[in-house]
Amino acid sequence: MSQVIVQVEDLNLSYKGLHAVQNISFSVESGEVLAVIGQNGSGKTSTVECIEGLRKPDGGRIQVFGKNPWLHRNEVYKEVGVQLQEAEYPLKIRVEEQCRLFAGFYERPADWNLLLKQMGLDDKRKCLISKLSGGERQRLSILLSLIGRPKLLILDELTTGLDPEVRQNMWISFENIRKGGVAIIMVSHYLDEVEALADKILYLEKGKQEFWGTQQEFREYAKGRISDDEYEENLSLEKLYLKIAPKTTGLTMEGIL
Amino acid sequence: MKGFLVICKIQLRLFTRDFFSFFFTLVFPVLMLLLFGGIFGNTPVYDGAAIRMMDISVPAYAVMITGVTGLMSMPLTLSGYKEKKIYKRFDATPVGKKSIMLAQVLVNLVMTLIGISILIIAGMLLYHIQIKGTFLSICFGVLFSIAAMFSMGFLFTAIGQDSRSTTLLCYLCYFIMLFLSGATMPDMMFPDSIKRISDCLPMTYAVDLMQGVFSGDSLKQHGMELLILGSLTLICIIAGAILYRRKDWT
Numbered sequence: 401m402s403q404v405i406v407q408v409e410d411l412n413l414s415y416k417g418l419h420a421v422q423n424i425s426f427s428v429e430s431g432e433v434l435a436v437i438g439q440n441g442s443g444k445t446s447t448v449e450c451i452e453g454l455r456k457p458d459g460g461r462i463q464v465f466g467k468n469p470w471l472h473r474n475e476v477y478k479e480v481g482v483q484l485q486e487a488e489y490p491l492k493i494r495v496e497e498q499c500r501l502f503a504g505f506y507e508r509p510a511d512w513n514l515l516l517k518q519m520g521l522d523d524k525r526k527c528l529i530s531k532l533s534g535g536e537r538q539r540l541s542i543l544l545s546l547i548g549r550p551k552l553l554i555l556d557e558l559t560t561g562l563d564p565e566v567r568q569n570m571w572i573s574f575e576n577i578r579k580g581g582v583a584i585i586m587v588s589h590y591l592d593e594v595e596a597l598a599d600k601i602l603y604l605e606k607g608k609q610e611f612w613g614t615q616q617e618f619r620e621y622a623k624g625r626i627s628d629d630e631y632e633e634n635l636s637l638e639k640l641y642l643k644i645a646p647k648t649t650g651l652t653m654e655g656i657l
Numbered sequence: 658m659k660g661f662l663v664i665c666k667i668q669l670r671l672f673t674r675d676f677f678s679f680f681f682t683l684v685f686p687v688l689m690l691l692l693f694g695g696i697f698g699n700t701p702v703y704d705g706a707a708i709r710m711m712d713i714s715v716p717a718y719a720v721m722i723t724g725v726t727g728l729m730s731m732p733l734t735l736s737g738y739k740e741k742k743i744y745k746r747f748d749a750t751p752v753g754k755k756s757i758m759l760a761q762v763l764v765n766l767v768m769t770l771i772g773i774s775i776l777i778i779a780g781m782l783l784y785h786i787q788i789k790g791t792f793l794s795i796c797f798g799v800l801f802s803i804a805a806m807f808s809m810g811f812l813f814t815a816i817g818q819d820s821r822s823t824t825l826l827c828y829l830c831y832f833i834m835l836f837l838s839g840a841t842m843p844d845m846m847f848p849d850s851i852k853r854i855s856d857c858l859p860m861t862y863a864v865d866l867m868q869g870v871f872s873g874d875s876l877k878q879h880g881m882e883l884l885i886l887g888s889l890t891l892i893c894i895i896a897g898a899i900l901y902r903r904k905d906w907t
Contacts, residue, residue: 482749488741504663
C-alpha cells in the first residue's frame with residue numbers, strides 16, 4: 401500500500417520581499433515519481449530546497465516522513481538522498497574517499513564499491529574530484545545521493561551534463577529504484593526524461609503552481625490552454641509543454657552584427 | 658560519532674594535501690629556526706642579556722604557527738567550502754554542516770599542536786633551547802594563543818561576503834601581525850613608532866605570553882595578556898556566531 405512520503409500545503413517563500421514560491425500544495429507517495437517542471441526562475445529549486453530543509457519557508461506546511469524537514473533535518477536525512485543542482489565537493493578529495501565519507505554518515509550504507517561499478521566510475525576511484533569531467537562529477541553526485549539507501553530521492557537536474565547513452569541508463573536505473581518503493585522528486589528541464597519517468601507533474605510558472613497531477617491529466621490541462629488548431633493527439637510532452645510555456649524572445653542577428 | 662570521525666580523518670588528509678597549510682604549519686617555522694639559528698645561534702639577544710635568541714624565537718614561531726592555522730588555513734578552507742556550496746551538500750546529509758566546521762577546527766588544532774611540537778623538538782636538538790616554564794603554564798599559553806587566532810579567523814569568515822574578501826582580511830591581518838608583533842623578530846629591535854603599532858596587535862600579546870611562560874614566568878605575571886587574549890576570543894566568537902546565523906547558506 402502506498403504511503404504519503406512528502407506532504408506540502410500552501411508553501412510560500414520569498415527572497416527580500418520577492419515572492420519566489422506562492423501557495424504550492426502537492427504530495428508524493430512511496431514508489432511515485434514527481435517531476436517538477438517550469439522555466440528558469442519559476443521556483444522549482446526553491447520548492448525542493450524547502451522540502452530538503454535547506455530553506456525555511458515563510459508560510460505553509462511541509463511534512464517529510466511526517467516530520468518538518470527544517471526542524472528535524474538530521475532525522476529526515478536518514479531516509480532522504482539528495483542530488484543538488486550546484487553543490488560541489490572538495491577538489492583535493494579522491495572519489496573513493498568521498499564515497500567512504502558519505503557512507504560513514506549512515507547506519508546501513510549501500511555498497512558504494514558496487515555503485516561505483518554501476519555508475520562507470522570504478523576506474524576513477526583513485527582520481528581527485530578536480531580531475532573528473534562534468535559528466536563524471538554528475539554521476540558521482542547521483543551515486544552519493546544513493547549511498548544512504550534512501551526512501552525518498554530528490555534529484556535536481558538529474559541528467560544535466562550526461563551523454564545520451566548514460567542518460568538512458570539512468571532512466572532505467574531510476575525506474576528500478578522506483579519499483580523498489582522509493583519516492584522520487586525530480587527537477588528537470590528535459591521533458592523526454594519527464595515523459596519516461598514521471599507519474600505526476602508539478603508545473604510552476606513564476607513561482608505559482610499551475611498544475612499538479614498525472615501525465616494524462618497534464619495533457620488535458622495543456623489541451624485546455626491552447627487552441628484546437630495547435631493541439632495534436634500524439635504530441636510529445638516536450639512539444640506540448642513548449643506550446644503552453646510563456647514565450648521568450650529569441651536571439652536575432654540584429655544585436656550581433 | 659562514526660560520521661564525525663570519518664570527516665575528521667578525511668579533513669586531516671586534505672590538510673596534508675594542501676601545500677600552503679602543510680608547508681607553513683609544519684615546515685616553514687623549522688626553516689625559520691634554521692635560518693635565524695644559523696645567523697645568530699642561541700646567543701644572548703644583546704651583550705650581557707640573560708635572554709638567548711633561540712629561547713625566545715621558538716615560542717614566537719609557535720605563535721606564528723597558530724596564526725597560520727587560525728588565520729589562514731581554517732578560515733580560507735571554510736570560506737571556500739561556503740562559496741562552493743560544500744556546506745550546503747553536507748547540510749543535505751544526517752551530519753549537517755556543523756560537523757564539518759567542527760572537524761576543520763579540530764584538524765587545524767591538532768596540526769597546530771604537531772607543528773609546535775616539531776618546532777620545540779628541533780629547537781631542543783639543534784640549539785639546546787632552555788624551557789624553564791611548567792608544562793601547565795605552557796599549555797595555557799598555547800591554548801590562549803590558539804583560541805585568540807582561531808576565533809579571529811572565525812570572525813573573518815563570518816564578516817567576509819565571499820572567499821576573496823575573507824582571504825584579503827585574513828592575509829592583511831596575518832602579515833601585519835606576523836611582522837609587527839615580534840613573531841618573526843624580537844620586538845625589542847623595533848623603533849618606538851613600530852612598537853606603538855605592535856602594542857595594538859593581538860599577536861603581540863600572544864608572543865609576550867608564550868615567551869614569558871617558556872622562560873619560566875608564572876601565569877599571574879601575564880594576567881594582562883591572558884585578559885586581552887581571552888576577551889578577544891570571547892568577542893570574536895560571539896560576534897562571529899551572530900554574523901554566521903545571518904548568513905545565507907543556500
